[in-house]
Amino acid sequence: MLGTAAGKATGPDSARHATHNKTGLISRRIWLPKLLYDSLPYFYLASGLAAFFATLYIADWFWILPHYLLFSLVCIHLGVIVYRRRHRSLKQQPEAAD
Secondary structure, X not given: OOEOOOOOEOOHHHHHHHHHHHOOOOOOOOOOOHHHHHHHHHHHHHHHHHHHHHHHHOOXXXXXXXXXXXXXXXXXXXXXXXXXXXXXXXXXXOOOOO
């Protein structure tokens, strides 16, 4: 909150400190090596396809089958989205004139 119970406004330093503490690990930027960064969409696609094909070998309708299918669909969807966004940003960048 940017105010106190008495109605006085807080300073920008204390407001910045309060929002900085709330932005935790989820919104923090993480540095990844280039090889890992480039292979991330393929990892998502491979894990999604592996989970999908693993459902073929489940003999009975256990409770795990819907979870495998959901996980596989989410991984495939995430892999396609990451792949398309990276290649869209590469296509939009103007090429340097030689």
